[in-house]
Amino acid sequence: MGVPKFFRYTSERYPCLNELVKQYQIPDFDNMYLDMNGIIHNCSHPDDSNPHFRITEEKIFKDIFHYISILFQIIKPKKLFFMAIDGVAPRAKMNQQRGRRFRSAREAEKLEEEAKAKGEVLPSEKRFDSNCITPGTVFMARLHEQLKYFVKMKISTDPLWSKVKVILTGHETPGEGEHKIMDYIRWSRSQPDYDPNTRHCLYGLDADLIMLGMCTHEPHFALLREEVKFGKNTQRATSPEETNFYLLHLSLLRQYLEQEFISIKDKLPFEYDLEKIVDDWVLMGFLVGNDFIPNLPNMHINNDALPLLYKTYLTVLPTLDGYINEAGDLHLERFETFMQELAKIDKEKFQDTYADLKYFEGKTGRRPNDRERKEYKPNNDETFNVNIDDIKANKPDDELQALINATQEMFVDDIELDGDDEFDETSDEEANIEMEFIMHKKDYYMNKLDYSKVTEEVLADQAECYVRAIQWNLYYYYKGCPSWCWYYPHHYAPYISDIKGFKDLKFDFELGEPFKPFEQLLAVLPASSKHLLPTPFHDLMTDEDSPIVHYYPINFETDLNGKRNDWEAVVLIPFIDETNLLSAMIPCYQRLTEAELQRNTHGPILVYNWTSDNMGVALAPDYFPPVQECHASEQAVWRTELDVPEDQLQRGMLPNAKRDFVFPGFPTMRHLKYQTCLKKCRVKVFDQPSRNESMIVQVLPEESTNPPLEKVASELLGKVIWAGWPHLTRAK
Structure with a gap:
């Protein structure tokens, strides 16, 4: 999910970021990573607004295989193909998953009720419950077996697949898909033989992939995603052949950010470093809220929160003695100075409310009561x-x-x-x-x-909770999960002006262990999806004598809290108490079957390589023909083997990375002289004119005299050149 509206906002502010993928002009990539959950959701329930929609499991698996094949075919990675499915998430994420699953179950029921009220006859077979796309369900276990078969089949039969290493980290391996990808990149960067000029392509729909890609500090990194249609009544393309794909170039975003903050380059009392400004930019992104922390009051992207953060940063940074986010470590004193300057927004926003209070007083002759x-x-x-x-x-x-x-x-x-x-x-x-x-x-x-x-x-506790949440986020993005059991314990964030007095805080996160799959299922599913859990657990969600039944309210409130869309609303359901949950589950375990107990365990990452040896017949679990001669070797790697000790973490851009080397297809604003300015120009982005300021790049004319046209023609005709700056497309 990431950060609502962040992708669109960033694309509007920096209009050259997104480039339509053209089959014949795709840059060469070494590594390709798929954040798979978006594909699984698209292929299993493409239209949630239609209560008549039904789909078979066979069709879902075929469509997923087809989608993966098309994405591979578009990018054609040279060295690595990495598929990551969400495993058990940290507790910090589960609260958001829980809210989302409760809401989606209620919306599906409401649509069916409305259809029946209109006299529509719904199909007799059960609808696909998208809540089954959670680790530990029968559906995910079956999908995992199918994907293992699919990889063996592709490596054995497709020459392009046989040339690359394929890694599958499925629902059995703990961690969110995109963070398992980051763990792998961090581990790779710490290896002595790592090539610092590796070209990465990451596919996924979450806006926070932009931040994750940026905080790797890899110079050659692009995101691949489907064209996003904004506005009402936009129908999503269901097959990948009908879909336009875009590359979002993080190398270009880095250069845009340099322009965003260029005015302080000569004002800093310490060395100017773009990579460290990028780290602070990632930190500022957290303040508008994400999957782990609610947004600060008055901090909404559609109310210009990001320009306000940037302006505050430009004011504050020259007064500090260094950067705020030091490669994942929050410098508390500098952060407190930043927050104190930002706190002025609380007062300014309150002026409007105060005007309303005075109006009420003027009309009624008294103050409003409680x-x-x-x-x-x-x-x-x-x-x-x-x-x-x-x-x-x-x-x-x-x-x-x-x-x-x-x-x-x-x-x-x-x-x-x-x-x-x-x-x-x-x-x-x-x-x-x-x-x-x-x-x-x-x-x-x-x-x-x-x-x-x-x-x-109370206020000191609110401030401490919030700052601790920011630090947990930074560790998670830069070093890996610092604690599986920590979570932000409130539905709302404190006022900015109350986040103060924290500069002497000490952070000590207890790593703990990830939940088992059934523990997560019980923690995030509503009672209406209890069929996705083994039968012995059902009564815990519905029996009025269950010690945890109060965690599964049938009726619950949502609060828009300053947002505009229902899907952005805060879902007001109680947080799960881990101790209560786990102790309530203990008696149920002895009634589980052997297969169910197996589904409740964590599993390894699977690494596949082509081998000339015949590994025998690879059987498909269902629906597909067997591979008669399998040439894929399979190796199991446990996630802890990819842990990087803190002293071996490679922070910032690697010293031997070729910053100025331009690979074909990786855009750059170098080579030409230009100047930038921010203004509202209604630049068309995703078929709609932007409502906010965009960074306009103006190429400055060369100072040389204008040579005659004949001379230019004789020099250039028939030569391969680069056109379409800054995307630099090969042309003749």
């Missing part, structure tokens, strides 16, 4: 117990009153020092705004985060 603000809920946590009637009477608690008093004293002191009467009214107004702002934030924590009393301890 019911007109929000309905508060008392907290279950005893440390925050407070008399709810006090809140109903709108009495500020002691801490809040002290804060308001301090604020008023501060402004009163200012007035006395100034000694000028004309500022009295303004200062009163500022004190009022400050007080209202504090009340407004208190309201947010009580209503959204269910605190019945907002104390300094």
